[in-house]
Amino acid sequence: MATRAPDRPAAPAGVPTRRHPRRPGWSARLHRIDVAVSPYAYIAPFFLLFSAFGLFPLLYTAWVSLHEWTLLSDTQTFIGAENYATLLTDPYFWNATFNTLSIGIISTVPQLVLAIWLAHLLNRPLRAQTFFRITLLLPNVTSVVAVVVIFSQLFGRDFGLINWVLGLFGAGAIDWAAGTATSHVAISVMIMWRWTGYNALIYLAAMQAVPRELYEAATIDGASGLTQLRRITVPMIRPTIVFTVIVSTIGAMQILAEPLLFAATTSGSGGMVTGGPDRQFQTLALYVYEHGFTNFDFGYASAASWVMFVFVVIAAGVNYLFTRRMGGEIR
Amino acid sequence: MGILRPRLLAPAVAALLAASVAACGGDSGGGGGTTGSAEPGEKITLTVGLFGDFGFKPLYEEYKKTHPNIEITERVSEFADHHNNLIKRLATNAGTADIEAVEVGYISTFTATPDKFHNLKDYGLDARQSDYLDWKWQQGLSKDGSALLGLGTDVGGLAMCYRKDLFEKAGLPSDRDEVSALWPTWEQYIETGKKFAAANVAGAKFVDSPGEIFRAMVNQAPVGLYDAQDNIIVASNPEVKKAWDLSNQLSQNGLTAKLAAFSPPWNTGFAKGSFATIICPAWMTGYIQEQAKDASGKWDIAAVPGGAGNSGGSHLMLPKQGKHPKEAAELINWLTSKENQARVFKEEGTFPSIPALYDDPSIQSFTKPFFGDAPIGKIYSDAAKALKPQHLGPKEAEVRTAIGNGLGRVEQGKQTPDEAWAQVLKDVEKIK
Numbered sequence: 001m002a003t004r005a006p007d008r009p010a011a012p013a014g015v016p017t018r019r020h021p022r023r024p025g026w027s028a029r030l031h032r033i034d035v036a037v038s039p040y041a042y043i044a045p046f047f048l049l050f051s052a053f054g055l056f057p058l059l060y061t062a063w064v065s066l067h068e069w070t071l072l073s074d075t076q077t078f079i080g081a082e083n084y085a086t087l088l089t090d091p092y093f094w095n096a097t098f099n100t101l102s103i104g105i106i107s108t109v110p111q112l113v114l115a116i117w118l119a120h121l122l123n124r125p126l127r128a129q130t131f132f133r134i135t136l137l138l139p140n141v142t143s144v145v146a147v148v149v150i151f152s153q154l155f156g157r158d159f160g161l162i163n164w165v166l167g168l169f170g171a172g173a174i175d176w177a178a179g180t181a182t183s184h185v186a187i188s189v190m191i192m193w194r195w196t197g198y199n200a201l202i203y204l205a206a207m208q209a210v211p212r213e214l215y216e217a218a219t220i221d222g223a224s225g226l227t228q229l230r231r232i233t234v235p236m237i238r239p240t241i242v243f244t245v246i247v248s249t250i251g252a253m254q255i256l257a258e259p260l261l262f263a264a265t266t267s268g269s270g271g272m273v274t275g276g277p278d279r280q281f282q283t284l285a286l287y288v289y290e291h292g293f294t295n296f297d298f299g300y301a302s303a304a305s306w307v308m309f310v311f312v313v314i315a316a317g318v319n320y321l322f323t324r325r326m327g328g329e330i331r
Numbered sequence: 332m333g334i335l336r337p338r339l340l341a342p343a344v345a346a347l348l349a350a351s352v353a354a355c356g357g358d359s360g361g362g363g364g365t366t367g368s369a370e371p372g373e374k375i376t377l378t379v380g381l382f383g384d385f386g387f388k389p390l391y392e393e394y395k396k397t398h399p400n401i402e403i404t405e406r407v408s409e410f411a412d413h414h415n416n417l418i419k420r421l422a423t424n425a426g427t428a429d430i431e432a433v434e435v436g437y438i439s440t441f442t443a444t445p446d447k448f449h450n451l452k453d454y455g456l457d458a459r460q461s462d463y464l465d466w467k468w469q470q471g472l473s474k475d476g477s478a479l480l481g482l483g484t485d486v487g488g489l490a491m492c493y494r495k496d497l498f499e500k501a502g503l504p505s506d507r508d509e510v511s512a513l514w515p516t517w518e519q520y521i522e523t524g525k526k527f528a529a530a531n532v533a534g535a536k537f538v539d540s541p542g543e544i545f546r547a548m549v550n551q552a553p554v555g556l557y558d559a560q561d562n563i564i565v566a567s568n569p570e571v572k573k574a575w576d577l578s579n580q581l582s583q584n585g586l587t588a589k590l591a592a593f594s595p596p597w598n599t600g601f602a603k604g605s606f607a608t609i610i611c612p613a614w615m616t617g618y619i620q621e622q623a624k625d626a627s628g629k630w631d632i633a634a635v636p637g638g639a640g641n642s643g644g645s646h647l648m649l650p651k652q653g654k655h656p657k658e659a660a661e662l663i664n665w666l667t668s669k670e671n672q673a674r675v676f677k678e679e680g681t682f683p684s685i686p687a688l689y690d691d692p693s694i695q696s697f698t699k700p701f702f703g704d705a706p707i708g709k710i711y712s713d714a715a716k717a718l719k720p721q722h723l724g725p726k727e728a729e730v731r732t733a734i735g736n737g738l739g740r741v742e743q744g745k746q747t748p749d750e751a752w753a754q755v756l757k758d759v760e761k762i763k
Contacts, residue, residue, distance in 0.1 A: 071422045072444075156596060157589075158605065175589070178743040264409075267739070268591035271732075272411065277739025278746075294415055295729070296422075 058309075065302035072296055083303035093304065095279050096287040097311065099184065103259075103283060104252030104315075107188035111196050112244060118196065119203035120229050133204070136197030147190055148261040152177075155186045177266035183281040187258045195251075199244050206240035207233055242323045249319045253312040256285035284308045375655050376402040377662055380428030382413035385484065385645075386617070386679030390671055394662065401658060410434070410593065414728065421447045421650065429653035430663055433481060435644045438470050439561075439725040441480070445473040448480045449649040454660035456482060462669060466720030467684040471646050481646030482667045485681035487612030488714030489547055489635040489642055491520075492619060494535075495703065496629045497607040501530035507705060511634035517548060517577050520636040524586040527607060536588035539606040541578035541738045543592050543642075546731065547610045548574035550721060551640035556731070557724030565730060565759045575734070575752060582742040589742055598622050610635070612642040613682030613711045620680070620701050632705040639717035644684065682711045689716055726762050733758040 065084070068077045087093050122132055139147070154161045155176040163173045176186045210233060218228050234241070259281045264272045273290040275282025282290070288308065292301030379387065384407070391403040406428060408416065414437045420426040421444065433441050441448070451457070451471075457479055460468055464486065471481035491514075495505040503526065504510055514520035524537035538544060549555045552570035557563060565571050581587050588606045590597040600606055601622035609615065611632060619630060647663045649656055665671065672683035677697060688694050689712040697708030724730070737755035740746045746754070 071419065152595070158596065159599060159603070175743070178589075178745075265595050266591070268594035268597065271591065271736055271739060274732075274736060277736035277743065280745075293419075294411075296418065 061302045061305055064298055065300075065306055067299045069299035069302070070296050071298060076299075079299075083300050084307070087300065087303050087307060092279060092282070093284075093287060093307075096275075096282050096284045099180075099259075099275070099279075099281055100253060100255065100283045100285075100311075101315075103184050103187055103191075103255060103281070104249065106184055107191040108245075108248045108252050110188075111192045112199060112241075112248065114192070115196050115199035115244075116203055116229070116234070116241075118200040119207055120225075120233060122200070122204055123207040123233075133201060136200050138197070139194050140198045142194070144194070144257045145261060147194055148258055149265060151186065151190045151193070152262055152265040177262065177276060178280070180278075180280040183262070183276065187255070187262055187281055190258050190262070191252075191255065195248070199248070202240060202244055203237060206237035210236045238323075242320060245319050245323045246316050249316050250312055253308070253315055254285050255283050256289060259283050259286050260289065284311070374400055374402060375658055376404060377430065377653075377655060377659055378428035379403060379405045379662075380413065380417070380431040381405060381407050382410045382432065382434065383407065384617070384621070384679065385432065386675045386681065387666060389678070390666060390675070394665060398658075401662070403662070411728075414440075417441070420652075424652065427650040427652045429649075429655060429659040431648050431650055432484070432645050433648055435470065435487075435641075435646075435723060436728045436731065438481060438646055439723050439727065441648060442471070442473050443725055445478050445480060447651055448478075449651055449656050449660070450478040450480065451482060451649060451660060451663070452479045454657065454664075456660060456664055459664070459667075462685045462687065464684050464686055464715070464718075466718075467644070469720070470723070481648040482663050483684040484645045484647060484667055484672070485614060485643075485675075486684045486715055486718070487614055487641050487643035488682055488711050488718060489550070489640045490611045490613075490710050490714060491608055491633045491635045492611035492615065492630055492702075493608045493633055494604060494606075494626075494629055495631050497532055497535050497604060498527075500532045501527045501607070503527060503530075505631070507631050507633045507703075510631075514634075514636040517636045521577065521580050521584070521586070524581065524608075525584055528584065528586055532607070535604055536606050537586040538581060538588070538608050539590045539597060539600060540587050540592060541581050541742060542735045543610045544581065545574050545578040545734065545738060547612075547635065547640055547642050548577060548637060550642050551637050553719060553721065555721045555723070556727060557722055559722050561724050563724065563726070563730060563759055563762065565734070566756050572752075575738075575755075576748065578738055579741050579748040579751075582738070583748070587742055591739065602626070604629070610642070612644075613676070613680055613707075613714075614643055615680070616699070616702065616707060617680030627701045628703055630701065631703045632707060632710055634710075635714070639714055639719065641718050641721070644681075676708075680707070682715060686716070688712075729762050730759055733762070 066078060066080055068079050068082075118136065122129070122136075126132065153159075155163075157163065157173055157175045157177070160176070162176075163171075166174065174182055176182045214232050214236075215228055218232060223231065259275045260272060262281065263275050267276055271277050273282075273286060273294050275286050284304070285308070288301050288304045291297045291304060381387070387405065391405070394403065395401060407413075413432075414434065417427065417431055417433070418440070421441075450473075459482065463483055467483040467486060469476075471479060471483060473480055491510075493510060498505040498510065503523065504513065513523045527537045549571055552568075552574070554564070554568060554570065556565055556568075556571065588600060590600045590605065601619060602625065604623075604626065609619070611619075616632070623630065647667060649659055649663065653659055669683075669685050669688060672685055673688050673691065673694060676682055676694070683689075683694075694708040694712060696706070698704045698706050734755050736758075737746075737751040740751045740754075741748050
């Protein structure tokens with residue numbers, strides 16, 4: 001039944017009926033306003049918060065990036081796009097961009113493949129299902145500081161567990177933090193540790209919506225588990241894959257805590273914001289942090305943030321197109 | 332894998348800092364702009380912001396006995412975080428402690444902003460001038476010399492700490508006078524290192540890393556990274572280049588353990604005996620004792636190559652944000668008093684900046700069993716007396732980090748010294 005305005009009360013006897021025609025209009029209008037406005041009022045808190053803590057800083061950062069603006073000085077001079085020009089010619093910036101992409105790829109690709117595989121394993125009748133699912137999520141709820149501190153010890157050069165195990169196979173001690181490739185691998189492992197289970201759970205939720213009959217039919221046709229995964233599961237959960245790829249890409253472009261703390265635990269406080277003495281694992285976010293919060297050059301850091309923002313949008317867009325295509329081919 | 336999603340970085344960074352600086356306590360100091368003093372009898376809490384352990388804790392307890400209305404809380408964070416946070420808190424006018432410690436590498440940064448701190452002369456502390464080493468006193472003054480902004484705690488006269496047991500294993504002399512005789516110059520120190528390396532002592536290198544050695548060598552020079560007009564002279568000062576070359580010789584001869592100072596693996600290195608020598612400003616003795624708890628009697632202290640120099644040392648400053656400047660100034664005066672500096676030295680190893688103590692018999696005769704009963708009172712008194720002050724510039728720490736990263740690149744074998752030096756000069760040029 002369609003909603004309708006409450007019946008207007010009958011006019012009490014003796015009251016002049018002169019105002020009568022106005023009252024239903026007023027009440028109905030109020031109701032119409034209520035229906036039209038209330039939904040906006042309900043979602044307003046989000047948009048107010050977003051404006052205050054998302055949109056405003058975004059625009060203000062753009063404004064700051066056009067200035068020579070440091071924390072220590074009270075005067076801010078307008079310098080136009082100079083910060084951007086300096087930034088785009090700074091080899092350290094491009095080094096950070098390379099490191100971000102490298103760590104992003106090394107961490108995201110194996111992580112999502114592993115997550116699909118884990119979800120596939122869990123998407124069958126198992127005892128103690130809840131236990132396995134919670135276990136998957138556990139690394140995600142541990143503090144990033146704890147994860148990095150522990151993994152930095154595992155990746156220690158002299159007394160680290162990983163080098164000890166490699167030593168059993170006759171490999172020499174690897175200085176994980178010193179090399180570009182090795183440090184990227186170490187950081188990627190930390191990221192994978194925290195986020196693989198999270199993505200696996202998202203995939204698992206999507207897989208449970210795939211109709212059983214498809215698998216039954218495939219089994220009758222003699223398709224192996226792997227074929228079923230490739231031919232049925234992946235195409236069916238494609239929208240979820242697109243979602244996780246985009247979210248992971250955005251996350252990977254903004255990695256800060258892992259390299260910062262990894263540097264702090266391996267290079268001391270000196271190389272902390274540079275991601276090692278050779279900037280071998282300084283990511284874009286760390287580059288922004290270096291300029292904004294240790295050199296206090298807010299104008300330059302804001303410019304770097306904006307370029308980083310553009311990179312994130314581009315990377316997410318490219319991955320969106322790529323994953324859509326990939327799904328199409330499998331079909 | 333959304334690591335940090337917020338559109339703007341600042342809150343994420345703030346949260347991260349809060350997490351990584353776990354020791355950072357509540358912001359009980361600061362905030363308000365009022366500078367009124369408390370009524371007598373009212374309970375007052377003073378916060379003291381420090382980096383590392385200053386050995387003040389027993390002093391607070393004693394101070395509270397004579398000042399029952401004062402409560403003192405200490406908040407300690409990591410060296411670079413402490414100073415960077417102080418800069419932020421001063422700039423945003425919120426969050427400083429009532430008393431803030433500032434290391435000598437940063438002191439010029441803060442004395443350049445005298446409007447953010449109370450002039451300690453207003454609280455009668457200029458009476459302390461006669462107590463202090465003149466250069467230490469000067470470092471705490473504002474640039475024009477009119478205001479007293481910081482009162483010195485300790486100085487870091489240089490010595491060289493070494494592991495007797497490792498020296499014996501390498502067939503080197505282990506008596507401290509004989510060891511001192513091995514290296515009157517840095518070149519001879521490197522030669523000794525080569526002999527040590529030739530003996531192939533398992534699990535041990537000659538020195539921890541080139542960074543602190545470089546700092547010591549530069550500090551021994553009459554002029555360091557800055558000239559008296561606050562210009563960075565890294566490129567033109569031959570003393571800096573010489574220190575750079577010598578430090579890199581350590582790396583290139585494989586004498587370093589590649590352990591960056593103040594990193595956790597470095598701390599482990601003390602406990603495991605991963606290096607045989609380490610540059611040893613007075614405050615380092617306390618650090619070694621803390622880290623190498625099981626190595627009592629194995630460490631000893633010899634003279635530093637290349638003559639006297641200072642490395643480190645701090646001042647206590649009084650930010651204007653604090654609500655109880657009078658009481659805080661009183662506490663600064665007490666913490667830095669002659670008696671307490673002597674006491675902290677005996678407990679913690681940080682060496683007094685009050686020359687009258689240097690000839691004090693209780694200091695002169697002070698030894699420490701941990702260091703094989705080395706006469707550390709005499710060693711550091713002599714070092715402090717021989718000190719020639721050096722002018723330090725406002726971005727001292729940043730310049731040192733840029734050079735330290737260069738030394739690290741050579742040590743890790745990523746660049747030749749020449750390539751690394753070219754990059755250092757470029758990095759230093761960008762520091763404004």
